[in-house]
Amino acid sequence: MSAYELIDFGDGRKLERLGGLVVDRPSPAAIDDRPAGVWSNVDARFELRNRHQGIWHFAEDPPHPWTLETWFGRMQLFPTEFGHVGVFPEQQGNWKWLRESLAGSAGLRVLNLFAYTGGSTLAAAATGCQVTHVDSAKNIVRRARENAALCDLQDRPVRWIVEDALKFVQREVRRGKQYDGVILDPPSYGHGPAAKTTWKIERDLPELLKSLGALISQCRLFLFTCHSPGYTVAVLRNAVADHFQIPSSCHGGPLAIATADGRSLSSGNFLRWFVKLDS
16 A cells, blocks of 8 residues: 655656556646656556557556555556546545545535546545445446445445436436535546437536536535636636535635645646535
């Protein structure tokens, strides 16, 4: 087991320590110059073959299991053809915020959309929340359930749903369901479980937020993260303001990780709030 470390970044790449391995992979936001010395000996490197996909090169086979340590337990790491590793380390600050905000809020009904391998789901479930985890990829939801077992959280009240996020929310609205909060991390583009279903953030985000406004009448927890270029904190706030009453506790900022010497690398932005019952 090993915690995460951003070692260095620059020239469009980042150097990270992930589960004990030193990994070199692309990062469009990494525009600084990079010192050559620390990049000379890596365990794994990802190279793009086209705009979105590429190939991994490992000095040796990665350990099995290859895991990353978090405050709520271990999460699996696995290389994908898109250069991902099964965890977005820039979300660690949000997981810490969930832990601190949700302490003492057991039973809160939380909807996690585009939930991926379950980091935010498990952070909320560890505090006693009832979480509905929604992702359109069956294999990714399976990974999330395996992560829950690795963290000894498999018995927590989590519903695991393989479904298109917008369709699921619209169906819940028709059923008259209600949630206390939402976590969402929409991609720029994605496929639903059906081949004909696609997600495009410019087209579909406004309708999703509108439907969420009907699903969550009093939103106590809101965590909105976005990696898409152009979606600044101001853009996120304006999009949300059309459908939610934004409380004074609302806060936004960059999805950033710092190196040991204090240099910060951002890969998107977040908007979040939590309202206590006695507020």
